[in-house]
Amino acid sequence: MLNRRHTLLGLGAVAALAATPVVATEGRLNVVATTGMIADAARQIGGADVEVTALMGAGVDPHAYRQTRSDIAAMTRADLVLWHGLYLEAQMEDFFRGLARKREVVAVAEAMPKDLLRGHDDYADKFDPHVWMSPDLWAHVVQEVARALTAARPALADRFAANLERHLGELDRLSDYGRRVVSGxxxxxxxxxxxxxxxxxxxxxxxxxxxxxxxxxxxxxxxxxxxxxxxxxxxxxxxxxxxxxxxxxxxxxxxxxxxxxxxxxxxxxxxxxxxxxxxxxxxxxxxxxxxxxxxxxxxxxxxxxxxxxxxxxxxxxxxx
Ligand SMILES: [Zn+2]
Known part of the structure; x- marks a missing residue:
């Protein structure tokens, strides 16, 4: 469950963040993503046009992770913040809901068709968030990442679309490989x-x-x-x-x-x-x-x- 004191700290930081003037830059799109998987999707689609920071590195458990002060600073500088949603980042849920009122924040797995999702053992009203375990499901998230990047930089739509096409092809190849090896x-x-x-x-x-x-x-x-x-x-x-x-x-x-x-x-x-x-x-x-x-x-x-x-x-x- 959420740690109340921490939540208050998080929301206070959101309020402080709102007072910071946002400077539009013409350089690379500065993206902050929670998990490494989402960060990779942003790099695959954005290529050299994006600068991506992942908050959670190798070995970090997203179910337990809470935003640090340096994470909040990184999100303050970001043009776009991508998180997973589906209650994966359970300890950061309130923080992101607050941040979404002030910044461009997208929960990239929330848009998935719910009929593709499994239920959650512990909560009747929630879904299993581990959609990256299937390349076919992950393709939906990758498309949502592409949509968010394109909304942030419409001028680069063609480039992002071409990168999306290429990466979706890679995911198909990965899915085929998985089927081939497990068939043995x-x-x-x-x-x-x-x-x-x-x-x-x-x-x-x-x-x-x-x-x-x-x-x-x-x-x-x-x-x-x-x-x-x-x-x-x-x-x-x-x-x-x-x-x-x-x-x-x-x-x-x-x-x-x-x-x-x-x-x-x-x-x-x-x-x-x-x-x-x-x-x-x-x-x-x-x-x-x-x-x-x-x-x-x-x-x-x-x-x-x-x-x-x-x-x-x-x-x-x-x-x-
Ligand atoms: Zn998990």
């Missing part, structure tokens, strides 16, 4: 056990049963009951691998593996997945395509498919 996973191995429920759309689109130790949000620790139930499932169904996530602590996953071992069933860590944050700055995995390439290749490889070691384009794991 034997049917009985199509169970994805992860630290939190970020992979629901992946499961739906790519034919996997998905189980998270924590729910759709990371805000509550996995209880002993949940761990016990998952241990039983691992043993009963002879699931051989579970996955950790770069943006969620892995102590509950270790409890899961130890619990299965105590019942005589060995479970391996199948790899580390990028659930809610991308890879380290400057790496291929710090792009949306690289992030999903890593996930597809890691999941399929650990669960029994033949996969190219370095992924779709031979770029995985190259480092900086």
């Amino acid at each position: 996973v034997p049917q009985e191995n199509r169970v994805l056990v992860t630290a939190h429920d970020a992979f629901g759309y992946f499961g739906r689109d790519y034919g996997f049963e998905v189980m998270g130790l924590q729910g759709i949000s990371t805000q509550s620790e996995a209880g002993l009951n949940r761990i016990g139930a998952l241990v039983d499932t691992l043993v009963e169904r002879q699931i051989k691998a579970v996955f950790v996530e770069t943006s969620v602590a892995d102590r509950s996953m270790r409890a899961l593996i130890e619990g299965a071992a105590a019942k005589g069933h060995a479970v391996a860590i199948g790899g580390e997945l990028f659930s809610d944050a991308m890879g380290a700055d400057g790496t291929y995995e710090a792009t949306y395509v690289g992030m999903l390439d890593h996930n597809f290749t890691t999941i399929a490889g650990a669960l029994g498919a033949e996969v190219p070691g370095a992924g779709m384009d031979g770029k995985l794991g190259a480092g900086h």
Whole structure:
């Protein structure tokens, strides 16, 4: 739940921000995005015409993140602020609603057709925000990013449209690659056990049963009951691998593996997945395509498919 004191600080900062005169510049469009995935979409569409800052870097959990003073300063200078919405940035929701009254602020996933979205386990009136887990769904967000950039710089509409076209083609290729590699996973191995429920759309689109130790949000620790139930499932169904996530602590996953071992069933860590944050700055995995390439290749490889070691384009794991 929202921290009241912090919320007041945030709204106060919005008021201060409104008093700052906004200077129109003719240079590059200055964009601030919350997640790395949204920042990447803005870079893909905006190219050299935009300067993009992501508030959340590698390993940062968006469910728990709160804006810092330097984030507020960056948003003060921005021509356009892009956030995800769908209650992903749960701790910043009030801040953005306030900011939207003063600045050009767009929640890029809020415009998605709701019939494409999964429900939220914890809130009857909310949706699963992890739409980047499916390139086909993410294409909707990318189009919304393009719309927002074009609204901010109409003179560059043609350039943005051409970049959008190219990037949507890349997303199609990524989606095809994902389907190809997971098709090699034997049917009985199509169970994805992860630290939190970020992979629901992946499961739906790519034919996997998905189980998270924590729910759709990371805000509550996995209880002993949940761990016990998952241990039983691992043993009963002879699931051989579970996955950790770069943006969620892995102590509950270790409890899961130890619990299965105590019942005589060995479970391996199948790899580390990028659930809610991308890879380290400057790496291929710090792009949306690289992030999903890593996930597809890691999941399929650990669960029994033949996969190219370095992924779709031979770029995985190259480092900086
Ligand atoms: Zn998440």
